[in-house]
Amino acid sequence: MTWPEGDMPVLTISPHTVSAERRPVPPEAPGEVLVEVAYLGICGTDVELLHDRSYYIEQGLSSYPVVFGHEWTGIVRAVAPGVRSVVPGDAVVGQTLVTCGACGPCQSGFRSACLAHQEVGLLGRQGAAARYISMPATAVTTLPEGASLRDAVLVEPAVTAMNALVTTGVRFDDRVAVVGTGTLGLLAVAMARTITRHVDVVGSSETGLELALSLGAERALHLDEAADDAYTVVIEASGKPASVAALGRMLRPGGRAALIGVVNQEVPGFLPSLLTMKGLSVHGIFHGLDHYGATAEMITAPGFPAGLLIDRVLPWSEAAEAFRLLAGRELERPKILLDLSTMR
Numbered sequence: 001m002t003w004p005e006g007d008m009p010v011l012t013i014s015p016h017t018v019s020a021e022r023r024p025v026p027p028e029a030p031g032e033v034l035v036e037v038a039y040l041g042i043c044g045t046d047v048e049l050l051h052d053r054s055y056y057i058e059q060g061l062s063s064y065p066v067v068f069g070h071e072w073t074g075i076v077r078a079v080a081p082g083v084r085s086v087v088p089g090d091a092v093v094g095q096t097l098v099t100c101g102a103c104g105p106c107q108s109g110f111r112s113a114c115l116a117h118q119e120v121g122l123l124g125r126q127g128a129a130a131r132y133i134s135m136p137a138t139a140v141t142t143l144p145e146g147a148s149l150r151d152a153v154l155v156e157p158a159v160t161a162m163n164a165l166v167t168t169g170v171r172f173d174d175r176v177a178v179v180g181t182g183t184l185g186l187l188a189v190a191m192a193r194t195i196t197r198h199v200d201v202v203g204s205s206e207t208g209l210e211l212a213l214s215l216g217a218e219r220a221l222h223l224d225e226a227a228d229d230a231y232t233v234v235i236e237a238s239g240k241p242a243s244v245a246a247l248g249r250m251l252r253p254g255g256r257a258a259l260i261g262v263v264n265q266e267v268p269g270f271l272p273s274l275l276t277m278k279g280l281s282v283h284g285i286f287h288g289l290d291h292y293g294a295t296a297e298m299i300t301a302p303g304f305p306a307g308l309l310i311d312r313v314l315p316w317s318e319a320a321e322a323f324r325l326l327a328g329r330e331l332e333r334p335k336i337l338l339d340l341s342t343m344r
Protein backbone atom coordinates (compact mmCIF):
# COMPACT_ATOMS: atom_id res chain seq x y z
CA MET A 1 0.00 0.00 0.00
CA THR A 2 1.29 3.49 -0.80
CA TRP A 3 2.03 5.94 1.99
CA PRO A 4 -1.12 8.08 2.55
CA GLU A 5 -0.87 11.82 1.91
CA GLY A 6 -3.04 14.85 2.63
CA ASP A 7 -4.16 15.90 6.06
CA MET A 8 -5.57 14.10 9.07
CA PRO A 9 -7.38 14.83 12.33
CA VAL A 10 -5.30 15.13 15.52
CA LEU A 11 -6.02 16.01 19.14
CA THR A 12 -3.80 18.64 20.71
CA ILE A 13 -3.25 19.82 24.26
CA SER A 14 -2.73 23.47 25.15
CA PRO A 15 -2.93 24.75 28.74
CA HIS A 16 -6.35 23.63 30.04
CA THR A 17 -7.66 22.86 26.53
CA VAL A 18 -7.98 19.75 24.38
CA SER A 19 -8.70 20.60 20.72
CA ALA A 20 -9.35 18.76 17.48
CA GLU A 21 -7.23 20.09 14.61
CA ARG A 22 -6.04 18.96 11.20
CA ARG A 23 -2.38 18.40 10.43
CA PRO A 24 -0.49 16.98 7.43
CA VAL A 25 -0.06 13.20 7.41
CA PRO A 26 3.60 12.57 8.40
CA PRO A 27 5.65 12.13 5.20
CA GLU A 28 7.38 8.87 4.37
CA ALA A 29 10.82 8.69 5.99
CA PRO A 30 13.58 6.06 5.84
CA GLY A 31 13.06 3.17 8.24
CA GLU A 32 9.63 4.39 9.33
CA VAL A 33 6.17 2.85 9.26
CA LEU A 34 2.82 4.64 9.20
CA VAL A 35 0.32 3.28 11.73
CA GLU A 36 -3.40 4.04 11.87
CA VAL A 37 -4.15 4.42 15.57
CA ALA A 38 -6.95 2.30 17.06
CA TYR A 39 -6.95 2.93 20.82
CA LEU A 40 -5.18 5.51 22.96
CA GLY A 41 -4.65 5.46 26.73
CA ILE A 42 -4.42 8.69 28.72
CA CYS A 43 -1.99 8.84 31.61
CA GLY A 44 -0.83 11.20 34.34
CA THR A 45 1.92 12.60 32.12
CA ASP A 46 -0.77 13.79 29.67
CA VAL A 47 -2.80 15.32 32.50
CA GLU A 48 0.29 17.29 33.59
CA LEU A 49 0.53 18.69 30.04
CA LEU A 50 -3.12 19.74 30.17
CA HIS A 51 -2.72 21.38 33.57
CA ASP A 52 0.41 23.26 32.47
CA ARG A 53 2.53 21.41 35.05
CA SER A 54 4.62 19.38 32.63
CA TYR A 55 8.32 18.79 33.14
CA TYR A 56 8.70 18.68 29.35
CA ILE A 57 7.26 22.18 28.92
CA GLU A 58 9.07 23.63 31.96
CA GLN A 59 12.41 22.35 30.66
CA GLY A 60 11.73 23.69 27.16
CA LEU A 61 11.76 20.16 25.73
CA SER A 62 8.29 20.50 24.25
CA SER A 63 5.95 23.39 23.43
CA TYR A 64 2.19 23.84 23.08
CA PRO A 65 0.09 22.80 21.26
CA VAL A 66 1.20 19.18 21.79
CA VAL A 67 -0.16 16.24 19.80
CA PHE A 68 -0.04 14.00 22.88
CA GLY A 69 -0.40 10.24 23.38
CA HIS A 70 2.19 7.55 24.12
CA GLU A 71 0.05 4.55 25.17
CA TRP A 72 -1.54 3.22 22.00
CA THR A 73 -2.19 0.43 19.54
CA GLY A 74 -2.94 0.48 15.83
CA ILE A 75 -2.68 -1.15 12.42
CA VAL A 76 0.31 -0.63 10.12
CA ARG A 77 -0.92 0.98 6.88
CA ALA A 78 2.35 1.66 5.01
CA VAL A 79 6.07 0.98 5.40
CA ALA A 80 9.09 2.77 3.94
CA PRO A 81 11.14 0.90 1.31
CA GLY A 82 13.38 -1.72 2.87
CA VAL A 83 11.34 -2.18 6.07
CA ARG A 84 10.74 -5.90 6.51
CA SER A 85 10.05 -6.38 10.24
CA VAL A 86 6.40 -5.33 9.88
CA VAL A 87 4.00 -5.29 6.93
CA PRO A 88 0.78 -3.37 6.24
CA GLY A 89 -2.07 -4.96 8.17
CA ASP A 90 0.04 -5.88 11.22
CA ALA A 91 -1.42 -4.92 14.61
CA VAL A 92 1.22 -3.18 16.72
CA VAL A 93 1.84 -1.45 20.01
CA GLY A 94 4.15 1.56 19.99
CA GLN A 95 7.14 2.12 22.23
CA THR A 96 7.38 5.46 24.03
CA LEU A 97 11.16 5.83 23.99
CA VAL A 98 12.72 6.09 20.54
CA THR A 99 16.45 5.56 20.94
CA CYS A 100 19.38 6.45 18.67
CA GLY A 101 21.15 3.09 18.75
CA ALA A 102 24.54 4.76 18.44
CA CYS A 103 25.39 6.48 21.74
CA GLY A 104 27.31 4.92 24.64
CA PRO A 105 24.31 3.77 26.70
CA CYS A 106 22.56 2.37 23.58
CA GLN A 107 25.72 0.49 22.58
CA SER A 108 26.23 -0.89 26.09
CA GLY A 109 22.71 -2.33 26.29
CA PHE A 110 21.05 0.33 28.46
CA ARG A 111 18.88 1.97 25.81
CA SER A 112 16.59 3.59 28.40
CA ALA A 113 19.42 6.04 29.12
CA CYS A 114 19.96 6.94 25.43
CA LEU A 115 21.65 10.34 25.22
CA ALA A 116 19.73 11.32 22.07
CA HIS A 117 16.35 9.75 22.73
CA GLN A 118 12.93 10.99 21.67
CA GLU A 119 9.65 10.34 23.47
CA VAL A 120 6.44 9.85 21.53
CA GLY A 121 3.96 12.64 22.27
CA LEU A 122 6.36 14.32 24.69
CA LEU A 123 9.79 14.98 23.24
CA GLY A 124 10.60 15.46 19.57
CA ARG A 125 7.94 13.17 18.12
CA GLN A 126 4.24 13.55 17.35
CA GLY A 127 2.01 11.60 19.72
CA ALA A 128 -0.64 9.03 18.90
CA ALA A 129 -3.70 11.25 19.42
CA ALA A 130 -4.05 11.32 15.65
CA ARG A 131 -5.40 9.23 12.82
CA TYR A 132 -1.84 8.31 11.81
CA ILE A 133 1.50 8.16 13.60
CA SER A 134 4.85 7.58 11.90
CA MET A 135 7.24 5.40 13.93
CA PRO A 136 10.63 3.81 13.34
CA ALA A 137 9.99 0.16 12.44
CA THR A 138 12.32 -0.69 15.34
CA ALA A 139 10.04 1.11 17.84
CA VAL A 140 6.83 -0.84 17.25
CA THR A 141 6.10 -4.34 18.54
CA THR A 142 3.83 -6.70 16.61
CA LEU A 143 0.95 -8.02 18.72
CA PRO A 144 0.18 -11.74 19.01
CA GLU A 145 -2.41 -13.00 16.52
CA GLY A 146 -5.96 -12.33 17.66
CA ALA A 147 -4.84 -9.91 20.39
CA SER A 148 -7.34 -7.27 21.50
CA LEU A 149 -6.16 -3.83 20.33
CA ARG A 150 -8.09 -2.39 23.25
CA ASP A 151 -6.46 -4.53 25.95
CA ALA A 152 -3.01 -4.18 24.38
CA VAL A 153 -2.94 -0.45 25.19
CA LEU A 154 -1.94 -1.69 28.67
CA VAL A 155 1.34 -3.02 27.27
CA GLU A 156 3.08 0.37 27.39
CA PRO A 157 2.54 1.01 31.11
CA ALA A 158 3.01 -2.71 31.85
CA VAL A 159 6.55 -3.01 30.44
CA THR A 160 7.89 -1.47 33.65
CA ALA A 161 6.16 -4.11 35.78
CA MET A 162 7.48 -6.81 33.42
CA ASN A 163 11.00 -5.44 33.88
CA ALA A 164 10.52 -5.82 37.66
CA LEU A 165 9.30 -9.44 37.30
CA VAL A 166 12.13 -10.38 34.94
CA THR A 167 14.85 -8.59 36.91
CA THR A 168 13.84 -10.23 40.20
CA GLY A 169 13.37 -13.54 38.38
CA VAL A 170 9.90 -14.33 39.77
CA ARG A 171 9.22 -18.09 39.70
CA PHE A 172 6.27 -20.39 40.37
CA ASP A 173 7.17 -20.90 44.03
CA ASP A 174 7.91 -17.29 44.93
CA ARG A 175 5.96 -15.38 47.54
CA VAL A 176 5.51 -11.90 46.15
CA ALA A 177 4.36 -8.71 47.82
CA VAL A 178 3.38 -5.82 45.57
CA VAL A 179 3.38 -2.55 47.50
CA GLY A 180 1.16 0.17 46.02
CA THR A 181 -2.19 0.09 44.23
CA GLY A 182 -1.71 2.68 41.49
CA THR A 183 -1.71 1.63 37.84
CA LEU A 184 1.75 0.02 38.06
CA GLY A 185 1.04 -1.76 41.34
CA LEU A 186 -2.22 -3.22 40.02
CA LEU A 187 -0.55 -4.27 36.77
CA ALA A 188 2.25 -5.89 38.79
CA VAL A 189 -0.31 -7.85 40.86
CA ALA A 190 -2.14 -9.16 37.79
CA MET A 191 1.12 -9.96 35.99
CA ALA A 192 2.83 -11.65 38.96
CA ARG A 193 -0.30 -13.78 39.41
CA THR A 194 0.26 -15.34 35.98
CA ILE A 195 3.52 -16.77 37.40
CA THR A 196 2.80 -17.56 41.08
CA ARG A 197 -0.35 -18.00 43.16
CA HIS A 198 1.27 -16.29 46.11
CA VAL A 199 0.89 -12.57 45.50
CA ASP A 200 -0.11 -10.26 48.34
CA VAL A 201 -0.96 -6.62 47.80
CA VAL A 202 0.09 -4.01 50.33
CA GLY A 203 -1.40 -0.53 50.30
CA SER A 204 -3.50 2.11 51.99
CA SER A 205 -6.33 2.76 49.51
CA GLU A 206 -9.27 0.48 50.31
CA THR A 207 -10.60 0.67 46.74
CA GLY A 208 -7.13 -0.10 45.38
CA LEU A 209 -6.79 -3.10 47.70
CA GLU A 210 -10.25 -4.37 46.69
CA LEU A 211 -9.33 -4.07 43.02
CA ALA A 212 -6.07 -5.94 43.62
CA LEU A 213 -8.02 -8.79 45.25
CA SER A 214 -10.27 -8.97 42.19
CA LEU A 215 -7.10 -9.18 40.06
CA GLY A 216 -6.05 -12.29 41.98
CA ALA A 217 -4.08 -11.07 45.00
CA GLU A 218 -4.20 -13.68 47.80
CA ARG A 219 -4.37 -11.17 50.62
CA ALA A 220 -4.67 -7.39 50.94
CA LEU A 221 -2.67 -5.82 53.75
CA HIS A 222 -1.74 -2.44 55.14
CA LEU A 223 2.01 -1.90 55.37
CA ASP A 224 2.13 -2.47 59.14
CA GLU A 225 0.27 -5.78 58.68
CA ALA A 226 2.86 -7.21 56.27
CA ALA A 227 4.82 -9.76 58.30
CA ASP A 228 8.59 -9.92 58.70
CA ASP A 229 10.46 -12.49 56.57
CA ALA A 230 7.25 -13.31 54.68
CA TYR A 231 8.28 -12.74 51.05
CA THR A 232 10.90 -13.87 48.58
CA VAL A 233 10.16 -10.92 46.27
CA VAL A 234 8.90 -7.41 47.02
CA ILE A 235 7.88 -5.10 44.18
CA GLU A 236 7.75 -1.52 45.47
CA ALA A 237 5.33 0.52 43.34
CA SER A 238 4.01 3.05 45.87
CA GLY A 239 6.87 5.54 45.72
CA LYS A 240 6.56 6.05 49.48
CA PRO A 241 9.61 6.16 51.76
CA ALA A 242 7.91 4.01 54.42
CA SER A 243 7.45 1.21 51.87
CA VAL A 244 11.14 1.28 50.96
CA ALA A 245 12.04 1.24 54.66
CA ALA A 246 9.91 -1.91 55.13
CA LEU A 247 11.58 -3.94 52.35
CA GLY A 248 14.37 -5.23 54.52
CA ARG A 249 12.13 -6.67 57.21
CA MET A 250 9.50 -8.08 54.80
CA LEU A 251 11.97 -10.08 52.72
CA ARG A 252 13.22 -13.53 53.62
CA PRO A 253 16.98 -14.12 53.61
CA GLY A 254 18.14 -14.15 49.99
CA GLY A 255 15.08 -12.18 48.89
CA ARG A 256 14.90 -9.82 45.92
CA ALA A 257 13.26 -6.42 45.63
CA ALA A 258 12.42 -4.21 42.66
CA LEU A 259 11.92 -0.47 43.08
CA ILE A 260 9.47 0.83 40.48
CA GLY A 261 8.22 3.76 42.54
CA VAL A 262 10.44 6.83 42.39
CA VAL A 263 11.29 7.89 45.96
CA ASN A 264 13.07 11.21 45.55
CA GLN A 265 13.80 11.80 49.23
CA GLU A 266 15.63 10.28 52.16
CA VAL A 267 14.13 7.16 53.70
CA PRO A 268 13.87 7.29 57.50
CA GLY A 269 14.07 3.89 59.15
CA PHE A 270 15.87 2.16 56.29
CA LEU A 271 18.41 -0.26 57.76
CA PRO A 272 21.09 -1.21 55.21
CA SER A 273 22.42 -3.83 57.63
CA LEU A 274 19.35 -5.94 56.80
CA LEU A 275 20.52 -6.08 53.17
CA THR A 276 23.91 -7.31 54.32
CA MET A 277 22.83 -9.75 57.02
CA LYS A 278 19.95 -11.25 54.98
CA GLY A 279 21.80 -11.19 51.66
CA LEU A 280 19.08 -9.20 49.90
CA SER A 281 19.20 -7.85 46.34
CA VAL A 282 17.52 -4.54 45.54
CA HIS A 283 17.06 -3.56 41.90
CA GLY A 284 16.15 -0.12 40.56
CA ILE A 285 13.72 -0.46 37.67
CA PHE A 286 13.62 2.24 35.02
CA HIS A 287 10.99 1.68 32.29
CA GLY A 288 11.08 -1.62 30.40
CA LEU A 289 12.14 -0.88 26.87
CA ASP A 290 13.40 -4.42 26.25
CA HIS A 291 10.20 -6.10 27.43
CA TYR A 292 7.49 -5.05 24.95
CA GLY A 293 7.32 -8.46 23.26
CA ALA A 294 6.99 -10.49 26.46
CA THR A 295 4.54 -7.99 27.93
CA ALA A 296 2.34 -8.08 24.82
CA GLU A 297 2.20 -11.89 25.11
CA MET A 298 1.23 -11.76 28.79
CA ILE A 299 -1.31 -8.93 28.63
CA THR A 300 -3.18 -10.32 25.62
CA ALA A 301 -3.13 -13.98 26.69
CA PRO A 302 -6.55 -15.57 27.29
CA GLY A 303 -7.54 -15.15 30.93
CA PHE A 304 -5.45 -12.07 31.70
CA PRO A 305 -7.82 -9.67 33.51
CA ALA A 306 -7.14 -6.67 31.25
CA GLY A 307 -10.80 -5.67 31.37
CA LEU A 308 -10.58 -5.13 35.14
CA LEU A 309 -7.83 -2.54 34.62
CA ILE A 310 -9.70 -0.50 31.99
CA ASP A 311 -12.41 1.71 33.44
CA ARG A 312 -14.02 2.66 30.15
CA VAL A 313 -13.47 3.52 26.50
CA LEU A 314 -14.75 6.86 25.25
CA PRO A 315 -15.03 8.04 21.64
CA TRP A 316 -12.19 10.38 20.60
CA SER A 317 -14.65 13.29 20.47
CA GLU A 318 -15.00 13.00 24.27
CA ALA A 319 -11.28 13.40 24.98
CA ALA A 320 -11.84 16.42 27.24
CA GLU A 321 -14.30 14.40 29.33
CA ALA A 322 -11.79 11.55 29.58
CA PHE A 323 -9.18 13.97 30.96
CA ARG A 324 -11.71 15.38 33.41
CA LEU A 325 -12.59 11.92 34.74
CA LEU A 326 -8.93 10.90 35.08
CA ALA A 327 -7.76 14.14 36.67
CA GLY A 328 -10.77 14.21 39.02
CA ARG A 329 -10.02 10.65 40.19
CA GLU A 330 -13.54 9.66 39.23
CA LEU A 331 -12.49 6.30 37.79
CA GLU A 332 -12.91 3.00 39.63
CA ARG A 333 -10.23 1.31 37.53
CA PRO A 334 -6.90 2.86 36.59
CA LYS A 335 -7.06 3.22 32.80
CA ILE A 336 -9.30 5.26 30.53
CA LEU A 337 -9.01 4.85 26.76
CA LEU A 338 -10.10 6.76 23.69
CA ASP A 339 -11.39 4.90 20.63
CA LEU A 340 -9.71 6.56 17.65
CA SER A 341 -11.07 4.17 15.01
CA THR A 342 -13.71 6.71 13.94
CA MET A 343 -11.23 9.61 13.74
CA ARG A 344 -11.18 10.18 9.99
Ligand SMILES: [Zn+2]
Pocket: 043, 044, 045, 070, 071, 157
Ligand atom coordinates in the same frame (compact mmCIF):
# COMPACT_ATOMS: atom_id res chain seq x y z
ZN1 LIG B 1 2.13 7.07 30.36
Ligand SMILES: [Zn+2]
Pocket: 099, 100, 101, 102, 103, 104, 105, 106, 107, 113, 114, 115, 116, 117
Ligand atom coordinates in the same frame (compact mmCIF):
# COMPACT_ATOMS: atom_id res chain seq x y z
ZN1 LIG C 1 21.29 6.32 22.12
